[in-house]
Amino acid sequence: MQNRWFRGVITIVLVVLFISTLMDILNARTAQVQELPYSSLITASLKHQVTTADVNPSQHVVSWTNKQGQHYQTVYAPGETNTLSAELNKAGANVTVEKPSSSFVWIGLIGDFLPVLIVIGFVFFFFRQSQGGNRMMSFGKSQARLQADNLPKVTFADVAGVDEEKQELEEIVDFLKNPKRYLDMGARIPKGVLLFGPPGTGKTLLARAVAGEAGVPFFSESGSGFVEMFVGVGASRVRDLFEQAKKNAPCILFIDELDAVGRMRGAGYGGGNDEREQTLNQLLVEMDGFGVNEGVIVMAATNRPDVLDPALLRPGRFDRQIMVPRPDQAGRRKILEVHVANKPLDSDVDLDVIARRTPGFTGADLANLANEAALLAARERRKKITMKNFEEAAERVMAGPQKKTRVLSAFEKRVVAFHEGGHTLVGMLVPHGDPVNKVTIIPRGMAMGYTMPLPEEDRYLVTKEQILDKVAMSLGGRAAEQIVFGEISTGASDDLEKSTKMVKQMITEYGMSEELGPMTYGTRQDQVFLGRDLVRQRNYSEEVASKIDQAVRHIILQQYERAKNILLQHRATLNRIAIELIERETLDAKELQEILRATT
Structure with missing residues (x-):
C-alpha cells in the first residue's frame, strides 16, 4: 500500500513539473524582451520610429523594433488589433498580424484548469484506495x-x-x-x-x-x-x-x-x-x-x-x-492406479511389482514417481511409459539422478565394486536379510554406488535377529575392503553411522541387550523453550552409560567379524560379483542368483 501511495504522489508531482516547464519554455522569449507601455508605442509610431511590428491577437501582445534596432514588447487592450494595425501602417511600419494558434488556446486552458485537474486526481486516487476495501483497516481480516x-x-x-x-x-x-x-x-x-x-x-x-x-x-x-x-x-x-x-x-x-x-x-x-x-x-x-x-x-x-x-x-x-500413515503395499497399488489413470502405459508395466519395490513411499512420493517416469519416457521420445522408465524413476526418487559425468579411476571403481559386492553377498546369505533386488556402481547423488534390498512384504515389527542381520549387511562393505585391499576407505562412513544408530536403539529403546536387560534407558524430555521438541535425556548413571557404550561396541564388532567370516567363506562369489560389476556396472536379482549358484 505504501508503494501505491508513493507512486501516486510521484505521478502528480511529475505532471505539475512538466506543465510548469512547458509554460516556462513558451514564455521564455517574452521574458527576454523589454516591455513598454501602450503610450510609448503610440508615441514612437507618431514619430515614425517603428520599423517592424508583429501583432499577436491571441495574447494581445505586439512585438516591435525601432530604427535603432532595439526590440520591445507592448500589451494592448482586447479588440484593438485592427485599430492598432492601421495606425502602425500609417506610420510606415512593416506590420505582421499572426493567426491565432490552437496550441496556445489549449495551453491557456490547461493553465486555467490545472489546479482543478490536480484536485480531481487526488480524489480519484483516494477513491481507488477505498474501493478495494481500505487496506489499512483490512489488515486484520482473514486471508482464507x-x-x-x-x-x-x-x-x-x-x-x-x-x-x-x-x-x-x-x-x-x-x-x-x-x-x-x-x-x-x-x-x-x-x-x-x-x-x-x-x-x-x-x-x-x-x-x-x-x-x-x-x-x-x-x-x-x-x-x-x-x-x-x-x-x-x-x-x-x-x-x-x-x-x-x-x-x-x-x-x-x-x-x-x-x-x-x-x-x-x-x-x-x-x-x-x-x-x-x-x-x-x-x-x-x-x-x-x-x-x-x-x-x-x-x-x-x-x-x-x-x-x-x-x-x-x-x-x-x-x-x-x-x-494418516504411509500406505501399505495394497494402498500403494491403489495410489499408483490413480496417478497413472491419464498416462499411456506399455504392456510390460506391472503396478503390483512397482508397489512392492517402493516400501515406505507416501502418496506424494508415488505421484512424483509416476511423473518422473512420464518425463523419462517423453525424453526418450517414447509413445508409452515402460517398466524400465518406472524402475529408473524409482531410483531417481530414492538415490537421486545418475552422475554420468563423475568418472572414477580404475582403482576407485574396483574399491566400489568390492564394497557393494560385500553388502550384496552378506545380505543374500544372512538368514533374515531382505532379498537384494539390484546392485550398481553407477554414482547417484552422493553415493558412489548402492545396493537395493527389497522386502518381500511390509513389516510393522522387527526382531532382534533381523536388526543384527541388517547391521551385518551394513558392515559388509567395509569388511570386503579390508579383506581384499588390506585397508579401508571413507566410503563406509554412512554404513558405520547407520549401524551404530540401529544398535544403540536396540539397546536403549527396545531393551534387546542381554547385559543390560529388558529396560529402556533415557526418557523423552519436553524442552519448553525449544517448542516441545522431543529429545532423549539421560536418566541413568555414568556407570550405566559406560556399559551401554561397551555393549554397542561389542555388538558392532561381533557383527563385523560375522560379515568378514561370511565373505571369507564365499571369497570366490565375492570376486565374481565384483568382476561382473566392473564390467557391467549393474546387476539385478536374477543375475546375482545365477552367480551365487555358479560359485557355491
Missing part, C-alpha cells in the same frame, strides 16, 4: 480462500490408499448432508477433526475430498497465515475467519500446518503476551467458547502432533484425531 465453484472438486474417489481414514470421515460428510438424522438422535457431530501423519500422506487431499463429497463451502488457510509481527492481528484474523464461516454454514474450515499456530503455550520467550499465543487463545475460544458455531466443522492437518497445545486436543475442540 474460499474454494471456487468452477474448480474441479476432489472426492473420495480421488483419494486412494487410506480406506480406513475415509470411513472415519464419511460420517462427517453424512452429517453435513443429513444433519437432522443425527440431531434427532441427540448426537453431536465432532467440532474438529485433526489429521496427522508423515508429510505427503494426503492429509490436505482428504480434507478437500470431504468438502467435495459434502458439497459445502470449503475455507482453507495455513497456520502461518494468522501470525504477524503486529500484535493482535492473528487474533483478529481468527475472529474474522470464523465469522465468514458462520455466514456460510454449513461449511468446512481447514487449517493446514496447524503446528505453526497451535504450539504449546509457554514455548517461547514472549510468555503469555506472545502474539502467537494470543492467536492460539482466540482459536481455542472460537472452537469451544461461549459462542455457537453450529454447522462449522474445523479440520486441521499437521505432521507434528507432539508439539500441539493439550487444550487443542481435548474433547470439544478436536474431538476426532485421525492418523
Whole structure:
C-alpha cells in the first residue's frame, strides 16, 4: 500500500513539473524582451520610429523594433488589433498580424484548469484506495480462500490408499448432508477433526475430498497465515475467519500446518503476551467458547502432533484425531492406479511389482514417481511409459539422478565394486536379510554406488535377529575392503553411522541387550523453550552409560567379524560379483542368483 501511495504522489508531482516547464519554455522569449507601455508605442509610431511590428491577437501582445534596432514588447487592450494595425501602417511600419494558434488556446486552458485537474486526481486516487476495501483497516481480516465453484472438486474417489481414514470421515460428510438424522438422535457431530501423519500422506487431499463429497463451502488457510509481527492481528484474523464461516454454514474450515499456530503455550520467550499465543487463545475460544458455531466443522492437518497445545486436543475442540500413515503395499497399488489413470502405459508395466519395490513411499512420493517416469519416457521420445522408465524413476526418487559425468579411476571403481559386492553377498546369505533386488556402481547423488534390498512384504515389527542381520549387511562393505585391499576407505562412513544408530536403539529403546536387560534407558524430555521438541535425556548413571557404550561396541564388532567370516567363506562369489560389476556396472536379482549358484 505504501508503494501505491508513493507512486501516486510521484505521478502528480511529475505532471505539475512538466506543465510548469512547458509554460516556462513558451514564455521564455517574452521574458527576454523589454516591455513598454501602450503610450510609448503610440508615441514612437507618431514619430515614425517603428520599423517592424508583429501583432499577436491571441495574447494581445505586439512585438516591435525601432530604427535603432532595439526590440520591445507592448500589451494592448482586447479588440484593438485592427485599430492598432492601421495606425502602425500609417506610420510606415512593416506590420505582421499572426493567426491565432490552437496550441496556445489549449495551453491557456490547461493553465486555467490545472489546479482543478490536480484536485480531481487526488480524489480519484483516494477513491481507488477505498474501493478495494481500505487496506489499512483490512489488515486484520482473514486471508482464507474460499474454494471456487468452477474448480474441479476432489472426492473420495480421488483419494486412494487410506480406506480406513475415509470411513472415519464419511460420517462427517453424512452429517453435513443429513444433519437432522443425527440431531434427532441427540448426537453431536465432532467440532474438529485433526489429521496427522508423515508429510505427503494426503492429509490436505482428504480434507478437500470431504468438502467435495459434502458439497459445502470449503475455507482453507495455513497456520502461518494468522501470525504477524503486529500484535493482535492473528487474533483478529481468527475472529474474522470464523465469522465468514458462520455466514456460510454449513461449511468446512481447514487449517493446514496447524503446528505453526497451535504450539504449546509457554514455548517461547514472549510468555503469555506472545502474539502467537494470543492467536492460539482466540482459536481455542472460537472452537469451544461461549459462542455457537453450529454447522462449522474445523479440520486441521499437521505432521507434528507432539508439539500441539493439550487444550487443542481435548474433547470439544478436536474431538476426532485421525492418523494418516504411509500406505501399505495394497494402498500403494491403489495410489499408483490413480496417478497413472491419464498416462499411456506399455504392456510390460506391472503396478503390483512397482508397489512392492517402493516400501515406505507416501502418496506424494508415488505421484512424483509416476511423473518422473512420464518425463523419462517423453525424453526418450517414447509413445508409452515402460517398466524400465518406472524402475529408473524409482531410483531417481530414492538415490537421486545418475552422475554420468563423475568418472572414477580404475582403482576407485574396483574399491566400489568390492564394497557393494560385500553388502550384496552378506545380505543374500544372512538368514533374515531382505532379498537384494539390484546392485550398481553407477554414482547417484552422493553415493558412489548402492545396493537395493527389497522386502518381500511390509513389516510393522522387527526382531532382534533381523536388526543384527541388517547391521551385518551394513558392515559388509567395509569388511570386503579390508579383506581384499588390506585397508579401508571413507566410503563406509554412512554404513558405520547407520549401524551404530540401529544398535544403540536396540539397546536403549527396545531393551534387546542381554547385559543390560529388558529396560529402556533415557526418557523423552519436553524442552519448553525449544517448542516441545522431543529429545532423549539421560536418566541413568555414568556407570550405566559406560556399559551401554561397551555393549554397542561389542555388538558392532561381533557383527563385523560375522560379515568378514561370511565373505571369507564365499571369497570366490565375492570376486565374481565384483568382476561382473566392473564390467557391467549393474546387476539385478536374477543375475546375482545365477552367480551365487555358479560359485557355491
